[in-house]
Amino acid sequence: MRTEIISTEAGDARLTWHPARKARLVLAVGHGAGGGIEARDLQALARVLPGHGVSVALVEQPWRVAGKKLAPAPKTLDVGWRGIWPAVAEAGLPVISGGRSAGARVACRTAVELGAHAVLALSFPLHPPGRPEKSRADELLGSQVPTLVVQGGNDPFGKPEEFPDGSHELVEVPYGDHGFVVPKRAAITQEDAVKVITDAVVKWSGSLG
Numbered sequence: 001m002r003t004e005i006i007s008t009e010a011g012d013a014r015l016t017w018h019p020a021r022k023a024r025l026v027l028a029v030g031h032g033a034g035g036g037i038e039a040r041d042l043q044a045l046a047r048v049l050p051g052h053g054v055s056v057a058l059v060e061q062p063w064r065v066a067g068k069k070l071a072p073a074p075k076t077l078d079v080g081w082r083g084i085w086p087a088v089a090e091a092g093l094p095v096i097s098g099g100r101s102a103g104a105r106v107a108c109r110t111a112v113e114l115g116a117h118a119v120l121a122l123s124f125p126l127h128p129p130g131r132p133e134k135s136r137a138d139e140l141l142g143s144q145v146p147t148l149v150v151q152g153g154n155d156p157f158g159k160p161e162e163f164p165d166g167s168h169e170l171v172e173v174p175y176g177d178h179g180f181v182v183p184k185r186a187a188i189t190q191e192d193a194v195k196v197i198t199d200a201v202v203k204w205s206g207s208l209g
Contacts (some may be wrong), residue, residue: 008083010076011062015087018058020050025096025205028088029120030059030081032101033071039100041122041150041180041197048198054096054205057088059103071102074109081106085114094118096205101125101157101178105136108143118146118208120201121168123178126158137164148204150197152176171200 004015015028016037027049031037037058046056061080063072071077081097089095097107098120107119127134140147140163147168151160153175160172173196175186182193 004087005065006084006087008062008080010072010080010083012065013062013080013084014060014065015084016046016058016060018046018050018056020053020055022053023050023055023091023093024053025117025208026055026057026088026091026093027096027098027120027205028057028059028084029096029098029100029122030061030103030106031064031099032103032123034101035179036060036064039179040194041100044194044198045201048202049205052202052206055091055093057084059084059088061103074102074105077102077106078110081110082114089115094208096120096208098122104149105139108139108147111143111145116143116145118148118205119143120204121147121149122197123151123155123180124149124158125178126162129156132162140164140168141166143168146208148201150200152178152180169204171196173197 002017006013094117096118097116099107100122104121104124111119149170152173155178173193175182
């Protein structure tokens with residue numbers, strides 16, 4: 001594991017690399033608006049994917065690196081993501097653009113522009129809680145590259161059955177909320193829920209040409 005500070009027009013971003021021994025893909029994955037790279041799904045992917053030929057770069061947006069508590073506007077998040085892209089693409093390998101929640105929106109919005117090989121959208125916030133009319137489906141459907149959505153079954157920002165038809169794949173984490181937390185009374189454990197995520201991403205990334 002190594003860290004790298006990248007200067008962007010939105011400020012300094014930080015990459016935490018988890019390299020594969022023989023990498024065939026890179027996954028650059030960003031955090032959401034309410035947390036950082038310590039999120040359980042991001043940490044699990046960083047542990048598991050390098051063993052399957054995927055180097056993982058956990059990306060901290062400039063606002064997090066600067067110690068701010070509130071995320072900036074979406075266009076500023078996009079600026080930060082554009083700024084880190086040359087570093088994650090430097091090895092010349094195909095890059096999966098990924099993120100959780102707000103980071104998933106960034107990955108979808110910028111995929112075509114940056115030449116992403118594919119998009120991984122974790123807990124895509126399809127709409128604000130209780131506001132299904134405020135849909136962000138156009139961002140997801142506009143990625144124009146192979147896209148995997150991993151969504152909690154009880155995510156208040158959009159349950160799996162609310163998602164529109166499209167070319168994306170969608171994997172449900174049963175009982176999971178927006179952070180993929182499952183209730184103690186659920187039929188699966190928290191460890192099971194995390195394994196649903198990592199198994200799905202391993203399988204999907206293995207299918208990418």
